Structures are given as C-alpha cells and as structure tokens.
Amino acid sequence: MLCESMQRIPGNFTFEHRYEFATTVRHYYGRTAYIIFQVFYNLSMQASNIAAMIISARVLDKFIGKIAGHSYALDYVHWGFVKSTDDADHPWCAGDLTSEGCEDLTFVISVGFLICMAICIPFGYLNLDENMWFQWVSLAGLLLFTCEFFVQFILKLDGEDKLCLDNVDYGNVTCNYHPSERHIGNFSHNGPHRTPIFQASAEGQANVVGMAIFAYSYVVTIPSWVNEKRHHVSVNKSVWVPASVGLVMKLLTGLLGGWAFALLLPDGSPRPHSDDILNIILHRDQPEVSQYSAYLWDITTLIPGIPVLAIMVRYNLLSGKVCNRFWSFVFGVVAPWVITAFCYETNVLQEFCNWVAIVVQGYINFVIPAMLYRSALYRYPDHNAEQFSGTMDYGSSEAFRFPPDQKAVNYGSVQTPVEYRVMSADPEGEETALLGKTIVDESGPDTPGSFVELDEAPVEAVPRFLTFCGKVFKINRIYVANFMIIFFSLLSTASIVINIFDIFQPNS
Known part of the structure; x- marks a missing residue:
C-alpha cells in the first residue's frame, strides 16, 4: 500500500522523484502532518535501532566470553578495565554478587559494544545499494542457523x-541448567500439547501481540529500498515473497520451539526469558552447536540491520531537507551510538526503547500506510491510465523540480514524456551522489526522441478484480483500506493496553 501510494504521486510512476516515507506523508497530508510524522518516525526508528545496539553488544560480549572465558570493558566510573562475570543479569558488577543482585553496579563501554559500533558506523555512511553484500551475509546466516534450530527442535x-521452579524444594541440591545437573528439575514430555490455542496470561499475550507487530515492522524501510531498486525488479514480488517465506519460518520456529521446550510455568505464565527462544537455546544443557548457532544468529541478523535503519533515518532527514548530508549522518548514524554508549548497561534505556516501539511502531508501520493508500485512491484513481496516455502533470510534483529535459520513456510498448533525467536533493546537486537516480540512454542521452527502457510495472497492493469459481468479483479497494486502518488501529491500541495491564499485574 505504501509503495502504490508513492507510485500514484504525479510524475513518480517509476519512483524517480525519490519520495521517502516522510515526504510521501507531506505530499498527501501537508506540512503539519509531515512535521508530526517526522518526530514520531525518527523516534521510533532510533528506539528500534538503540534496542538492537544494546542486544547486539550484549550478545557479542557473551560470545566473546563463551570463546575466551571473559569479555572486557572500560569502567568509566572507577576508571579501569573490568572482566565480565558469569551472572547473566549483572555481567559488569564491580562489587560482590548477592542473592539480591550486584552490590556495586558500574557503567562500562564493553569490547562487544566497540566492535558493533566499529562495524555499523561505516556501513551507515554508505547507501543501501552499497550495503547489499552485508545483507547477503545476513541472509546466509539467517537461513543457515535457523535450519540448525529446526533440526535441534x-x-x-x-x-x-525440564524447568527449575522457585516454589519447589529440591532438597540439598540446586536446580540449574548446567550439564552436570540435568537430572534435577521438573520434567515434562515434549510435543504439540505444549501449544494450546489460547492462554489466559496478560504477560504472555503482551509478548505475542508485541512480537507480531515487531516482526513486520520493516514497512518503514520499503520506500528507501524502492527508490534504489532496479527498474525491472517487481515491487509486488519483492514484498510478498519474502513476507510469505518469513511467515512460514516464523510459524515453524514458534511451533517447533514451543513443542521442543517447556516455555510455560505450571500456572500458565511464561517461563523466565522465554520471550526469546534463543535465551533457552543458550542454556548450558543444550548442544554446543546450538549455542554457537544462537550466538551467530544474533550477530549475523541483528548487526547488519542496524546500519539499514540508520540509513532510513538519514535518507528521511535529507530528502525532507531537515538538515544537510553531514548532520543527517550525525543524527541518524553517530548520535544513537553515543547515547547508547553511556547507558546501554542499564535497563532504563532499553525499557524506554521498548515502550516507544510498543506505542508508535504499530501505527507507523501499518495504520499510516493504509491511510496513505486510501488518500492515493481518492486523489489519483486512474494513475495507470494517465501514465500510459502521457497526460499526467509531471511538473506538479512536490519532491524535487528541475528544468525540463524532454525524454521519452518506453513502458513496454507504451511511451510517455518525462521531464527529468537526474534527481537531486537540491538545485546545486550537493546530494546527487547520495540521493540521485540517473537515467542513462545508451543510444545517446542528448539525441532528441531517443528512448530509455524503464520496465516499471504498476504496483497493485489490492487487485481490482478477484476470480473465484469462474466468476469475476470487483474489489472495492477503499473498503479494504478502511478495514486495514480500523483493524491495525485496534491491534496497535490493544498491544498498548495489554502491556499497560501487564505492568499492574501482581506477579508481573
């Protein structure tokens, strides 16, 4: 829906005008809505990125500790270097560890954090297309280590x-997940009986609804990808195929993981740390290959995603002319790392980021795209016919305007005039290398009447017609958009309400 609303903007059928998410909002709803959206969009993106930075740094420190025995960090409170502890909740404790926690919790900048930052900041300076090999590495890691999990499940x-329960007396022994004490604990058989249709647990439902929204919160990244993709790449296939494959992988991970491990306590509440199956796999009673796969899965999937979100923020700040190229890089890429460096070992920052994601992400990723789609259908109902007939007013675009450079573009067997070749974020072309998309005519760019092949297919978020049992039914796309707006508004609101309700539960 977001892609089609971008394509329906006059003159942007082949996405030459470089509309980002925020500038698309400005086109349809004006400057006030654009400013409000920019604030919440950047807040959401940075919160998601900071949360990923925190998790990635902690996982990398644990991975270093797994290999070397300890990770190390700079203690900038007591000014010295410290080693990590074996306590998962207090890895950087300057004092003694007691049953109540750490006596002297310190603030550090760890080796894992520095490695993550050293990797992500340079990639955040590049464009999306220059990050592709990094994303191929991420895809390979995702497929390889996920398949390993499936085998183990x-x-x-x-x-x-087994479960180690707090209210069970195990005698003179301690129940834990060390391999030497595998026989101590409460045991239950694995299998499909572990996944009931519904579980009346506010904490569990909060995790499920929140994760369902988070899992598909990549919608905000699609406009930037569309602007840099090759023209012959189908938007419909590129969006729906990965989403479908991802859905199957998520279902398999959830079902097989739920059948292979006891993730619920006897009262139906979630097992501690069971909101992430990797936490269970990393227990020491699991096979070594699975533990290493869990670490590498986190590293190869989370770290490559950090510069992508940073680039999204940088693109939106730059295309919206909020700031220039240098400051968009500082605010979008560098500043989150600086903020995270001084408080990522406290839970306050992570809790704040989690709540920002809960409150904002559902609306930005699902509600606003449906609203834009609805507005696009009303404002430009016949964008395909206008494009092919060559009657569209290209000069009315709000994004970037340039002196006419008459060219003809060949959409298969149809030609239509285009008034530009190179798009730039400003008249002097300062950001051309960053945001520009050059259309090259190999037969001679200065030859009048030459043609440029731009095989851009129309984006159809919702088909006009549906064939069923030999009958053709016309789909009212306005009704579909309205349904999506209402449904995802209710779902996003429900996620907020459930999480607030969970806070006030006696045992939360």
Missing part, C-alpha cells in the same frame, strides 16, 4: 524438557 520432540 525436531530431534527434541521425542524427549523431555
């Missing part, structure tokens, strides 16, 4: 899993 289906 299937192997465990015929066995048992």
Whole structure:
C-alpha cells in the first residue's frame, strides 16, 4: 500500500522523484502532518535501532566470553578495565554478587559494544545499494542457523524438557541448567500439547501481540529500498515473497520451539526469558552447536540491520531537507551510538526503547500506510491510465523540480514524456551522489526522441478484480483500506493496553 501510494504521486510512476516515507506523508497530508510524522518516525526508528545496539553488544560480549572465558570493558566510573562475570543479569558488577543482585553496579563501554559500533558506523555512511553484500551475509546466516534450530527442535520432540521452579524444594541440591545437573528439575514430555490455542496470561499475550507487530515492522524501510531498486525488479514480488517465506519460518520456529521446550510455568505464565527462544537455546544443557548457532544468529541478523535503519533515518532527514548530508549522518548514524554508549548497561534505556516501539511502531508501520493508500485512491484513481496516455502533470510534483529535459520513456510498448533525467536533493546537486537516480540512454542521452527502457510495472497492493469459481468479483479497494486502518488501529491500541495491564499485574 505504501509503495502504490508513492507510485500514484504525479510524475513518480517509476519512483524517480525519490519520495521517502516522510515526504510521501507531506505530499498527501501537508506540512503539519509531515512535521508530526517526522518526530514520531525518527523516534521510533532510533528506539528500534538503540534496542538492537544494546542486544547486539550484549550478545557479542557473551560470545566473546563463551570463546575466551571473559569479555572486557572500560569502567568509566572507577576508571579501569573490568572482566565480565558469569551472572547473566549483572555481567559488569564491580562489587560482590548477592542473592539480591550486584552490590556495586558500574557503567562500562564493553569490547562487544566497540566492535558493533566499529562495524555499523561505516556501513551507515554508505547507501543501501552499497550495503547489499552485508545483507547477503545476513541472509546466509539467517537461513543457515535457523535450519540448525529446526533440526535441534525436531530431534527434541521425542524427549523431555525440564524447568527449575522457585516454589519447589529440591532438597540439598540446586536446580540449574548446567550439564552436570540435568537430572534435577521438573520434567515434562515434549510435543504439540505444549501449544494450546489460547492462554489466559496478560504477560504472555503482551509478548505475542508485541512480537507480531515487531516482526513486520520493516514497512518503514520499503520506500528507501524502492527508490534504489532496479527498474525491472517487481515491487509486488519483492514484498510478498519474502513476507510469505518469513511467515512460514516464523510459524515453524514458534511451533517447533514451543513443542521442543517447556516455555510455560505450571500456572500458565511464561517461563523466565522465554520471550526469546534463543535465551533457552543458550542454556548450558543444550548442544554446543546450538549455542554457537544462537550466538551467530544474533550477530549475523541483528548487526547488519542496524546500519539499514540508520540509513532510513538519514535518507528521511535529507530528502525532507531537515538538515544537510553531514548532520543527517550525525543524527541518524553517530548520535544513537553515543547515547547508547553511556547507558546501554542499564535497563532504563532499553525499557524506554521498548515502550516507544510498543506505542508508535504499530501505527507507523501499518495504520499510516493504509491511510496513505486510501488518500492515493481518492486523489489519483486512474494513475495507470494517465501514465500510459502521457497526460499526467509531471511538473506538479512536490519532491524535487528541475528544468525540463524532454525524454521519452518506453513502458513496454507504451511511451510517455518525462521531464527529468537526474534527481537531486537540491538545485546545486550537493546530494546527487547520495540521493540521485540517473537515467542513462545508451543510444545517446542528448539525441532528441531517443528512448530509455524503464520496465516499471504498476504496483497493485489490492487487485481490482478477484476470480473465484469462474466468476469475476470487483474489489472495492477503499473498503479494504478502511478495514486495514480500523483493524491495525485496534491491534496497535490493544498491544498498548495489554502491556499497560501487564505492568499492574501482581506477579508481573
């Protein structure tokens, strides 16, 4: 829906005008809505990125500790170097660890954090297309290590899993997940009986609804990808195929993981740390190959995603002319790392980021695109016909305007005039290298009447017609857009309400 609303903007059928998410909002709803959206959009993106930075740094420190025995960090409170502890909740404790926690919790900048920052900031300076090889590495890691998890889940289906319960007396022994004490604990058989249709737990439902929204919160990244993709790449296939494959992988991970491990306590509430299956896999009673796969899965999927979100922020600040190229890089890429460096070992920053994501992400990723789509249908109902007939007013675009440079573009067998070749964020072309998209006519760019091949297919978020049992039904796309707006507004609001309700639960 977001892509079609971008394509319906006059003169932007082949996405030459470089509309980002925020500038698309400005086109349809004006400057006031644009300013409000920019604030919440950047707040949401930075909150998501900071949360990913925190998790990535902690995972990398644990991975270093797994290999070397300890990770190290600079303690900038006591000015010295410290080693990590074995306590998962207090890895950087300057004092003694007691049953109540750490006696002297300190603030550090760890080796894992510095490595993540050293990787992500340079990639954040590049464009999306220059990050592609990094994303291919991420895809390879995702597929490889996820398949390893599936194998381990299937192997465990015929066995048992144990829980260490706080209200159970195990005698003179301590229940933990060390390999030497695998026989101590409460055991239950693995299998499909572990995944009931519904579980009346506010904490569990908050995790499920929140994760469902978070899992598809990549919608905000699509406009920037559309602006840099090759013209022959189908938007419909590129969006729906990965989304469908991802849905299957999520279902398999959830079902097989839920069948292979005891993720619920006897009262139906979630097992501690069970909101992330990787936390369970990283227990020391799991196979070494699975533990290493869990670490590498986190590293290869989370770290490559950090510069992508940073680039989104940088693009939107630059295309909206909020700031120039240098300051968009500082605010979008560098500033989050500086903020995170001084408080990422406290839970306050992560809790704040989580709540920002809960409150904002659902509306930005699902409600606003549906609203833009609805507005586009009303304002430009016949964008395909106008494009092919060559009657569209290209000079009315708000994004970037340039002196006419008459060219003809060949959309398959149809030609239509285009009034530009190179798009730039300002008249002097300062950001051309960053945001420009040059249309090259190999037969001679200065030859009048030459043609440029731009095989851009129309984006159809919702098909006009549906064939079923030999009958053709016309789909009212306005009704579909209205339904999406209402449904995702209710879902996003429900996520907020459930999470607030969970806070006030007695056992939360």
